[in-house]
Amino acid sequence: MFSSDREFTAYGPSYWAMIALFVVGAAVLVWLGRRQTESQARRLGRVLAVLTAAIYGATLVHFSIPPTIDGSVPLRLTDLATVAAACALWSLAQWAYALTYYWGLVLSTQALISPVLTGPDFPHYQFLAFWAIHLLVVWAAIYLTWGRRMRPRWRSYRFTVLVTVVWAAVTFTFNRVAGTNYGFLNRKPATATLLDVLGPWPLYLLSATTLILAVWALMTWPWERARRRTEDIPRPS
Secondary structure (H helix, E strand, C coil): CCCCCCECCCCCHHHHHHHHHHHHHHHHHHHHHHHCCHHHHHHHHHHHHHHHHHHHHHHHHHCCCCCCCCCCCCCCHHHHHHHHHHHHHHHCCHHHHHHHHHHHHHHHHHHHHCCCCCCECCCCHHHHHHHHHHHHHHHHHHHHHHHCCCCCCHHHHHHHHHHHHHHHHHHHHHHHHHCCCHHHCCCCCCCCCHHHHHCCCCHHHHHHHHHHHHHHHHHHHHHHHHHHHHHHCCCCC
């Protein structure tokens, strides 16, 4: 039932089917988020949180049997983004939302644009797990921002940068010691990705960092500008 004789190829029929699903799902979540009562929104958020956590937990357990040093350690940024998305959906905590917003809309979206997926095509469980995790994280960011109207702040930007730097330092060190490549910090992935246009290692780490920091800043500035304009509007006495 969950096997496939075909190998997944980026930009093939199954890829575009997932992109279509992503677009439809995002539109539906924004539409729902803007029309729900507070209790309905809380209920949907928690259902999505449980679904995200359950899929991630099942995926983590499955790919840890048997455990391997280069595949079973939850050091991918996708691991952290999925946990953050589940927390944000459940609690609406600003710290969890910040990580979901920046990681989901930039890094997880990049995984949708150029998926690093080698293996069987739909409906194999590896295919389903990859797309389910990435879609849910990006959907969470979209739903919370444009459906529930949560907003990033400059302190959200600084917090996410700090957490990302700590993750990169820990993961890079682990990769060096264990000979792994979590986060593609120590070499590029075998498949074609957007990293290919950012130069060789280690130059692409500097290029990617500069680009990400700039994009995250641009993702923060309009919301902060709108917030300040709202605060400057005189209130009727």
